[in-house]
Amino acid sequence: MSVTVTPDKFSFVMFDAPVIADVATALLERLAMTEYDLTIEVDETTPLARITATGDSPIVVRAESGAFEDTKRPRHMSETAIATSLARVLLRARDRMDGTFGEAPADDELSLPQIAAWETYCVGRFSRLGYPVHQQRWRYNFRNRHGFTDSGDGSFDELFGSDRLTWGELVGISDGAIAAITV
Numbered sequence: 001m002s003v004t005v006t007p008d009k010f011s012f013v014m015f016d017a018p019v020i021a022d023v024a025t026a027l028l029e030r031l032a033m034t035e036y037d038l039t040i041e042v043d044e045t046t047p048l049a050r051i052t053a054t055g056d057s058p059i060v061v062r063a064e065s066g067a068f069e070d071t072k073r074p075r076h077m078s079e080t081a082i083a084t085s086l087a088r089v090l091l092r093a094r095d096r097m098d099g100t101f102g103e104a105p106a107d108d109e110l111s112l113p114q115i116a117a118w119e120t121y122c123v124g125r126f127s128r129l130g131y132p133v134h135q136q137r138w139r140y141n142f143r144n145r146h147g148f149t150d151s152g153d154g155s156f157d158e159l160f161g162s163d164r165l166t167w168g169e170l171v172g173i174s175d176g177a178i179a180a181i182t183v
Helices: 017-030 079-097 112-127 135-146 150-161 167-181
Strands: 003-006 038-043 051-054 059-064 073-077
Antiparallel strands (some): 051 059
């Protein structure tokens, strides 16, 4: 397993490439993904927070600097934000590679509710590894796509608490929450 971060020196943000690499290495170990090489490309020219992952070895993560930023200190990195952002895309990549999400559409073809459901599933698993997660933030994101209902909250809890879903099961939970708001 190797982890590469580019750029190796940052000009616009106060990030430290070796720290990002250390966080990523520890995360790969905790996620049992040590057989994969990882390349992290940070776009420090934008404060936006988009993050994507492609490939299987190396897995290439492209992150806008806002994905790794401390929300209370602009232009400074946060190890928690780095771990959370990386975990979301690495778990999605692992889901695709292990076959349980083999029939999932490409990322750019996912609906907003599907993205919110998959993010909930990923962040729940990440939290059970002992990492801090602001569950209410993710619940609010889920509610925005699935409705502010008791049924939607139940679906969130099911996704957040699950460890081994298939794509079909995840979509079923998401669709069920959406169906409950149209009744």
